Amino acid sequence: MAATDAQFPLPKVLTYPASTPPLLVTQGAEGRLYKTTHLLSDRPCALKYRPPKPYRHPILDSRLTKARISSEAKVLERCWREGVPVPAVYAMDPAAGWMMMEWIDGIPVRVGINKLLGPRPEEEALPETHEALLADLMKRIGAAIGALHKTGVVHGDLTTSNMMLRPRKSGQAGGSTGNEDEGEALNGDVFIIDFGLATQSMSDEDRAVDLYVLERAFASTHPRAEKLFAAVLEAYKETFKKASSVLIKLEDVRMRGRKRSMLG
Numbered sequence: 502m503a504a505t506d507a508q509f510p511l512p513k514v515l516t517y518p519a520s521t522p523p524l525l526v527t528q529g530a531e532g533r534l535y536k537t538t539h540l541l542s543d544r545p546c547a548l549k550y551r552p553p554k555p556y557r558h559p560i561l562d563s564r565l566t567k568a569r570i571s572s573e574a575k576v577l578e579r580c581w582r583e584g585v586p587v588p589a590v591y592a593m594d595p596a597a598g599w600m601m602m603e604w605i606d607g608i609p610v611r612v613g614i615n616k617l618l619g620p621r622p623e624e625e626a627l628p629e630t631h632e633a634l635l636a637d638l639m640k641r642i643g644a645a646i647g648a649l650h651k652t653g654v655v656h657g658d659l660t661t662s663n664m665m666l667r668p669r670k671s672g673q674a675g676g677s678t679g680n681e682d683e684g685e686a687l688n689g690d691v692f693i694i695d696f697g698l699a700t701q702s703m704s705d706e707d708r709a710v711d712l713y714v715l716e717r718a719f720a721s722t723h724p725r726a727e728k729l730f731a732a733v734l735e736a737y738k739e740t741f742k743k744a745s746s747v748l749i750k751l752e753d754v755r756m757r758g759r760k761r762s763m764l765g
């Protein structure tokens with residue numbers, strides 16, 4: 502995490518006095534993510550900004566940026582309205598290349614899982630308590646994806662980095678149990694983020710590919726927990742009525758994936 506860098510021009514909205522000094526959270530290939538505030542100094546928000554690309558033709562570049570920001574915001578709004586766990590959109594200026602959304606005060610699912618698994622070697626079996634905690638997280642993930650697909654949206658880039666885990670506010674001031682770190686790492690509500698590649702689709706094939714992308718990402722990011730992925734699909738099936746035909750399609754998609762990797 503770097504503090505605001507003078508080397509990058511900030512979008513104009515972040516130079517207004519009403520926003521607290523923005524913190525550059527991530528800098529991806531396509532855009533930057535800042536943490537700042539919206540309207541109130543105690544209302545944190547995430548600002549996604551796609552700066553102009555100097556190597557692209559300026560008119561084409563601004564059209565593309567505008568279209569992508571509006572499409573991402575539109576999908577988020579639709580999901581939010583229908584109760585899918587996603588950040589709420591607060592404001593946007595697609596022509597200027599930015600969108601402001603609710604700050605999800607938590608950690609990426611990837612970080613939570615790695616915290617629980619720790620630096621153990623890949624071959625070592627998981628303790629049963631960890632397996633149960635992970636399986637429970639997998640169920641929350643599957644339910645979130647089921648809710649997403651139910652609204653007619655496919656994400657396009659499901660990974661454990663594009664999901665956040667927001668701890669439930671623990672009102673109960675229970676004493677520390679000593680092993681709370683382990684359990685607490687995976688506690689909370691799952692939010693889906695990063696809808697830059699999302700599309701509207703009701704097709705089994707598109708939905709199956711969405712699940713397959715996550716399955717592969719999960720296997721490579723968290724090999725020790727690979728076998729727990731089944732719990733994602735179980736919860737998906739429980740949440741989403743049309744899941745069974747998607748899961749049949751998933752078999753095809755996996756088969757194609759295997760053939761492709763055999764051909765190298």
Ligand SMILES: Nc1ncnc2c1ncn2[C@@H]1O[C@H](COP(=O)(O)OP(=O)(O)O)[C@@H](O)[C@H]1O
Nearest residue numbers: 527529534547588602603604605662694695697
């Ligand atoms: N609404 C949010 N609240 C908190 N953190 C966020 C939010 N949106 C994104 N982030 C953080 O910023 C990172 C990059 O955002 P993301 O939308 O995934 O953009 P990219 O297209 O660069 O991957 C995420 O992995 C997450 O850690």
Ligand SMILES: [Mg+2]
Nearest residue numbers: 662663694695
């Ligand atoms: Mg991302």
